Amino acid sequence: MTTRNLIGFAALILFTSSLATSQNKTPVSRITCYEVKKEDQENFKKAISNYVLKSLSDENNIMSEAYFEQENQNVIWLFERWKNQTAFEKLRKNPLSKMIKALAKTSLIRPEKVIDINDLEPLSKEQWRKTSKKKEHQLTIMLFIDAKAGTEESFKTIYHKAMPEFRSESGVVTYQLSQFVDDKTQFVTFEKFRSNDAFQYHLHFPPIQPVLDYLNTSIKKPPFQDAIHNLIEFSPLFRE
Numbered sequence: 001m002t003t004r005n006l007i008g009f010a011a012l013i014l015f016t017s018s019l020a021t022s023q024n025k026t027p028v029s030r031i032t033c034y035e036v037k038k039e040d041q042e043n044f045k046k047a048i049s050n051y052v053l054k055s056l057s058d059e060n061n062i063m064s065e066a067y068f069e070q071e072n073q074n075v076i077w078l079f080e081r082w083k084n085q086t087a088f089e090k091l092r093k094n095p096l097s098k099m100i101k102a103l104a105k106t107s108l109i110r111p112e113k114v115i116d117i118n119d120l121e122p123l124s125k126e127q128w129r130k131t132s133k134k135k136e137h138q139l140t141i142m143l144f145i146d147a148k149a150g151t152e153e154s155f156k157t158i159y160h161k162a163m164p165e166f167r168s169e170s171g172v173v174t175y176q177l178s179q180f181v182d183d184k185t186q187f188v189t190f191e192k193f194r195s196n197d198a199f200q201y202h203l204h205f206p207p208i209q210p211v212l213d214y215l216n217t218s219i220k221k222p223p224f225q226d227a228i229h230n231l232i233e234f235s236p237l238f239r240e
Contacts, residue, residue, distance in 0.1 A: 040107035049235035060087030171198020
């Protein structure tokens with residue numbers, strides 16, 4: 001082998017090693033939406049639930065939860081966060097993941113939608129695994145925000161200021177803002193409240209006003225309330 005070939009081979013090894021190291025350190029945050037045929041809902045929910053429980057047993061999993069929409073139980077949402085890409089890809093090769101893929105071929109109304117996101121001011125594993133109490137009636141809200149181009153940084157600044165206040169509310173279990181990986185003008189919030197009363201308090205909490213002002217003036221398709229999703233958890237359903 002010539003000197004030039006040796007240098008090229010060494011460079012390839014270094015690149016491959018660097019890529020593997022990067023994948024092993026880069027966290028994964030993903031939302032997957034499935035629209036399931038009514039007759040297949042129970043089997044599909046069971047497969048998703050089994051996958052969630054398996055995920056939670058992995059030391060590299062940060063959170064894994066599944067919901068259906070209150071207004072349309074055909075729509076199922078799977079939320080996942082992993083410490084690194086390697087662990088995520090490993091579980092995707094598990095039989096439980098393959099079962100979901102197999103069911104999806106015949107059970108879905110349309111192909112699943114995958115949304116990769118970056119969490120802004122991310123929560124720790126311990127914070128994600130906080131739960132409401134058994135006697136409480138947890139309310140989970142997801143809001144998609146389609147921001148006008150050029151206003152993204154303003155929105156992030158507003159939320160950066162408000163986030164500590166939101167997370168300190170006694171009725172808040174979880175509060176996370178995330179930005180789409182492939183479209184920086186799109187965001188999603190994931191909010192868990194201990195009850196509807198806690199949610200109503202949040203809507204009238206003074207620090208929320210700048211956020212509401214933004215949502216009423218700087219999104220592409222008002223009103224922002226049209227993008228709110230009320231979610232009902234079916235896995236893992238852990239409670240204090």
